[in-house]
Amino acid sequence: MDHTAVLALYDRDMREGAQADDPGARIERVGRVVRLVSSALGWNGVVWSDLDDSSADAAIAEQIAHYHALGLAFEWKLYGHDLPVDLGQRLEAAGFTPEPEETLMIGEVADLSLDAGPPEGIRFLPVTDRAGVDLVADVHAKAFGTDSSRLRHQLLARLAEDPDSIVAVVALDGDTPVSAARMELVPGTPFAGLWGGGTVEGWRGRGIYRALVAHRARTALDRGYRYLQVDASAQSRPILERLGFQPLSTTMPYIHGA
Template identity: 45%
Template structure:
């Protein structure tokens, strides 16, 4: 697929990515279907709710669906994220989620771009920085140290979560770090959705002193090359306002927004 029309890309995103279930699932993770909704249980950071669409649910029926999720995670004593997209229907879904106790986090932009042009370039990093693929838990823990330095919040769930994904299916994910000496200055991972034409890029946090030096761009290029080697033609990112302009300069197209709505018991 090479058409970069935003509507066409969004339709493909909805069809291939939004209700994707990894096979095999990481250890301890399970999926339950509740009407149009997929409910993921067993992640270290809590539950996750997603869907291709809500099948036309509105009014009381929609409130009942939302209420069931609240009850389940209240009983489990765990937070849960409802992944809301800007083009989701009905239009009053955000208000209904807030009324049920969900709180919106920072909105991101879903961007999609062709993998081949990025993969044709060599990743260029500043002097003293190297890119390295990692799988060892010690390296995943070093990513957590970097993430917590960037965001100032607990990111401890990342290391065990990534370790479980790698253990479940090492061919479905690659974790890459950018290192300066013994310090991780940036890290990201790429997930391969085999048979869909897509690979998805995650992470990308960069220590403040290493920003605007091409590290993040090099990490995108490196992962694009990995994706193309595995047959992907399109790359998708949930982009923060920091990374969105960089990705759009690299040929990515904004297709919708996504906002995590989180319920915490």
């Protein structure tokens, strides 16, 4: 993989050319910033910027004013190769709170190891309705220890309005949901994104996450997507590397309250 070329393609298609990922959301391009605006239950934030030392502070202030006028908290999704090099420090100085850094990993689907199946006793259930979404939300809350109301809203909206753009699956041990993950397909681009992948404590370390990645990758391949993208935690990065994903950059959320 040509890392420089693929990263440039990712920036162009998935960031500068971002598409709304929620039926109620919109993409706004203002100056050298691309942002997504949704409801309080959706994701709000800056996905791309092309700034320099002379323009960064004014652009940051403009985004704060814009989202606060709407009464919305928002995220500035900062990548390790974004400019200026001190953009993260400028965001913190403006009142943003950084969250843990993740690794932007991309794999060319045809080159990935896709033979992993679910471990013995685990079955995968496609999510197509509200009952399935409830299972995903239940796993998310238990695996990550966070509220899952936003995820539930987003999944229900996507399944209702554009079901071909989302693939979600729950791993069950008998009738107990123990892991869940989703894949977002971006039409008109060669990219699909892997999200979620949370496993409830007690079922970790059994290969469920690896099998869920392989399951979604096979679906992406069947649907003609060339690349898979993941924002990988420190725990998932080694698994993804063994499957053939490569690190191209880092990404860190900076959060600003309403």
